[in-house]
Amino acid sequence: MKIYEKAPAKINLLLDVLRKRDDGYHEVEMIMTMVDLADRLEMEELPRDTIIISSQVGYIPLDEKNLAFQAARLIKERYDVKQGVYIHLDKKIPVAAGLAGGSSDAAAALRGLNRLWKLQIPEDELCRLGAELGSDVPFCVTGGTAIARGRGEKLEHIENPPQCWVVLAKPPINVSTADVYGRFRANELKEHPSIPNMVRALEQGSFTDICEGLGNVLENVTLGLYPEVMQLKESMIRLGADGVLMSGSGPTVFGLVSKEAKLPRIYNGLRGFCKEVYVVRMLT
Ligand SMILES: C[C@](O)(CO)[C@H](O)COP(=O)(O)OP(=O)(O)OC[C@H]1O[C@@H](n2ccc(N)nc2=O)[C@H](O)[C@@H]1O
Numbered sequence: 001m002k003i004y005e006k007a008p009a010k011i012n013l014l015l016d017v018l019r020k021r022d023d024g025y026h027e028v029e030m031i032m033t034m035v036d037l038a039d040r041l042e043m044e045e046l047p048r049d050t051i052i053i054s055s056q057v058g059y060i061p062l063d064e065k066n067l068a069f070q071a072a073r074l075i076k077e078r079y080d081v082k083q084g085v086y087i088h089l090d091k092k093i094p095v096a097a098g099l100a101g102g103s104s105d106a107a108a109a110l111r112g113l114n115r116l117w118k119l120q121i122p123e124d125e126l127c128r129l130g131a132e133l134g135s136d137v138p139f140c141v142t143g144g145t146a147i148a149r150g151r152g153e154k155l156e157h158i159e160n161p162p163q164c165w166v167v168l169a170k171p172p173i174n175v176s177t178a179d180v181y182g183r184f185r186a187n188e189l190k191e192h193p194s195i196p197n198m199v200r201a202l203e204q205g206s207f208t209d210i211c212e213g214l215g216n217v218l219e220n221v222t223l224g225l226y227p228e229v230m231q232l233k234e235s236m237i238r239l240g241a242d243g244v245l246m247s248g249s250g251p252t253v254f255g256l257v258s259k260e261a262k263l264p265r266i267y268n269g270l271r272g273f274c275k276e277v278y279v280v281r282m283l284t
């Protein structure tokens with residue numbers, strides 16, 4: 001039997017860092033949501049005790065470094081599954097982009113293998129397993145729109161956020177999340193973005209307030225390292241996006257746009273100097 005799972009990309013509407021923890025991770029407060037740019041996983045049971053990963057792209061690891069491989073290995077170990085699995089990753093999400101592509105693949109593998117092997121693992125347990133694989137994986141297991149605290153694993157969902165267009169632009173640089181967090185200095189922060197304001201804006205469906213409330217304290221680190229990310233932000237604003245922010249540790253910049261009629265100008269303007277531009281919808 002073959003099963004399929006979608007693995008959508010996430011964006012951070014808000015990312016705040018509270019402090020560095022003793023375990024080396026940072027205590028964060030974020031608001032994340034999914035967009036309809038997605039990888040697709042095809043999973044097929046193998047009679048042998050083995051995990052095989054393939055993909056149509058050549059620039060991601062296909063061995064135990066792949067997060068989908070790690071998800072399959074974890075579920076096999078914890079639930080004593082003797083069968084193996086073949087997972088094909090149809091990659092559409094740009095890699096090392098701040099869009100949680102690998103994390104979403106891992107989450108989709110957890111959801112899919114739970115179905116394939118009829119394990120009936122409840123969602124909160126899948127999230128706990130996901131947290132062992134990466135900080136963004138629990139959110140990717142549940143999807144939707146959520147506040148994420150702790151390392152990213154403590155989730156509180158926000159119901160019925162409004163829909164809007166999202167333009168994503170990824171400059172041709174790869175950013176290491178560990179490096180960005182490593183360079184972040186909490187004591188140099190002058191302002192924190194407001195979680196309550198953003199939650200209110202989402203709950204009330206106020207697009208203007210959502211755009212005003214966008215904030216990511218990691219932006220300054222990445223912008224300092226890569227001026228082209230700043231240029232991309234400025235271009236998106238100039239071309240008419242209503243709210244613009246870097247996602248995660250970057251380098252992808254997203255623009256929220258309420259009116260469809262604005263999209264061609266923004267897309268064409270960005271494509272003039274940035275190869276990877278996507279027009280997507282927020283997944284609500
Ligand atoms: C930047 C975000 O993507 C925003 O959603 C996440 O905070 C990072 O999520 P992720 O890529 O799943 O992160 P992980 O794979 O768990 O960690 C990668 C590295 O980022 C740093 N890291 C990550 C999460 C966190 N709360 N504090 C950290 O300091 C750590 O150095 C860690 O070694």
Ligand SMILES: Nc1ncnc2c1ncn2[C@@H]1O[C@H](COP(=O)(O)OP(=O)(O)OP(=O)(O)O)[C@@H](O)[C@H]1O
Binds near residue numbers: 065095096177248249
């Ligand atoms: N299934 C996968 N898809 C893409 N990259 C993967 C995968 N598994 C492991 N990786 C590795 O993870 C690294 C980070 O890729 P990913 O696309 O997940 O980053 P990201 O979008 O910045 O994630 P985040 O937003 O969670 O920090 C890549 O350099 C790649 O080598």
